[in-house]
Amino acid sequence: MFKQHNEHEQQTLFSPVKDLQPCVKKKLQNHWSTHFYEHVFTQIDETKFERLYHDGYSRPNKPVNELVSLEIIKHLLGLSDDQLEDAYLFNFCVRNALGKETLGDNICTKTFTNFRNRLMEHEEETGEDLLHEVFEDHRNHLQEEFDIDGSTQRMDSTFIEANIKHLSRIDLIAKVVHNFVDDPFDEIVRELPAGIDEFASTENLELSYELEPDEVDSTMETLIEHTAWLVERFESDPKYAGLESFDHLQQVLDEQCYRIAELEEAEPSGDEKTEESPGDSSPGWEPIRSFSTSGDTEQREQRDEDTVNTGEDETKQDRVGLKEPDKVGSGSMQNPHDVEATYRRKKGTSSCGYKANVAETCGGDNPFRLITTVRVDTNNTDDGDMLAKDIPTLPTETGLTDLLVDGGYTHKEVEACCSDQGITQHFTGLTGTRPPDEKLSLADAEWDGHRMVACPAGHEPFEQRYKEESGRISGRMNSDFCEGCPHKEECFVQEQQRFYSYGFYERKLELAH
Structure with missing residues (x-):
């Protein structure tokens, strides 16, 4: 039977905290456990978890806000379940993070396991990740509470090695x-x-x-x-x-x-x-x-x-x-104990497991960086595909307008979606071969969409074409302009019998910019 937990809102009449010296109380007010209680524990909406419990008359559930907080603390402090149990029973910092001033209540490791299993079963049945909803609630609260500017963010991915034995x-x-x-x-x-x-x-x-x-x-x-x-x-x-x-x-x-x-x-x-x-x-x-x-x-x-x-x-x-x-595909089974783990080889290094894609605020005036999204998938999932899942929500929920990413996120379809949502991508590194330094870039010319207004030397083509179905851009330059041009050798145009010409797909122009 589900029951909300509000006992932490009622102060106890006698507790060790009230007997602390003023200087110690001040330190406690600035301790991580107090901040955790104020900005994490109290912001957990227990009613979202009501659907996990039977609605009939039975023994009340262990407080959900405590169980969710303990899951966060477990990874925050790097604890095992046994260590987490001891911390709940005897560690004042952990108990203070849960709004407790005294000892007395009990918990067992089986409670942690049952709660996780119930969460996973619910996600398999409904597709709802309740812990992810808790993350989003906290993100929104912290962004509003501390006036975090989310207009500029950066995103990157990292591999997570699976905790399994590598099998030949x-x-x-x-x-x-x-x-x-x-x-x-x-x-x-x-x-x-x-x-x-x-x-x-x-x-x-x-x-x-x-x-x-x-x-x-x-x-x-x-x-x-x-x-x-x-x-x-x-x-x-x-x-x-x-x-x-x-x-x-x-x-x-x-x-x-x-x-x-x-x-x-x-x-x-x-x-x-x-x-x-x-x-x-x-x-x-x-x-x-x-x-x-x-x-x-x-x-x-x-x-x-x-x-x-x-x-x-x-x-x-x-x-x-x-x-x-x-x-054999990279998505093939690597170990029967973790069938979802996949194989990936990047920059000469092999890995077996998953990929985490994370975005955070990076505005210079913010008091701290705030993680705005976390998404986990198999390690052979493309970065652009993971970004595509967050494009519809990040602008409206966090105010994202400028996103700093590397070349792994350069996908035409994803860039189009970002543009539709008002997101400007800034690439810190691009995939493919870097053009020679002595060569002029397409970005050195002046463009109005697909039309070249002026080449790097300031001349306009006398003929231009753009094929929308293929995205092909082409044009012709007057020989009188190009023959005596000081940029002739490093320019992107090619000499023909009666004129100079260029031709490429619009994607190349986008990457040049």
Whole structure:
């Protein structure tokens, strides 16, 4: 049952704070915890969280303003949940930040976990991020309270490394196979073909450290055959196909491998397949190589003998092949423990995780810088795409008119949206090749939209064209002007038989400016 928490508004009759010396009280008034209470704790709108709780008669909730504040303090002070629990119980600074003057009430770490889970479930169901709404409320309050000028802001992005182990390609596939066969269904392990069952243990999960270089390729082939066999065998069984570990099998197979079409066409028809138990032989094919123990030698030799007698090459039974590394998308799974983390390589450095895009005020007269937006996405998301999500709201909510960004935000569509919202972008660095210093820039000429009013030497073209559908700008200059021009060698015009000409797309002109 939801209940608002207003007890902090009522002062206690007896408390240690009232017995402090005047000089200590003055220090407390300027302490971070007092400012936190005045500008963060008291500004949390608890009614927004009412929808998280049952409306029937039950035990009242732990105060929402305390739980939200504790989440902020946890990261502000770099605390674990256990340390946060101790701080709530015994740390006067933390209790002062929550409007408490005495000890006495209790909390447990399970309360933190339950609250976070409830927030995540609500966001998945409704798309509403309640903590982000709290951030926006505080931003608006602080901007108004301290008269922060938000007209000029700067924006940049940074990578957030995922807190997961980096897995090589072979270890990734081995891990998802292990997770599936290790799920709580003993009959899977008991009846799987030799080789796959061994991945129920953890001994085969770090193959990149155990294999010789010449064994990696063949082992990878075997692993993907294992993966394909498991997917085809259990995809029609709801008991297994509903598992998260099975979804990971399918995802890795789709992202890391390709199907061999010829063998797909030769697959036995549904009438020829039988499903007697989870350990049935593969439907029409087997792994090309298995990690069989010595006890499986007879079975392996029999299969080899059958292959020789029939004159068939066992490798022709492969139904999947490994994609080349450069063909695997950056959004592919990096670790089954964090399937949303993506891969990114920038300036020779690889990272696996996410990207945070942040904007802050940077007016010189402001008493401090105020963060106006924070947005998190996968690290292969383009900077411009993250900016596009904030364009509709930042001008109206913060008064943004001038935005300082680097070259990663130079997108024609995004710039058009910024222009529509009255935002002027100022680029501190541009992507692409920097023009030589000795060359004149298009910006050195005088322009009226797409029309050149005067070249860098002050002359107007005698003919100009602009194709709106393609954005192509072109023109012709009189030879009499250009032949004797001192800027001829470094100018952007090109000599023709009867005149000098130029041609480029409007995007180049925009970047030059």
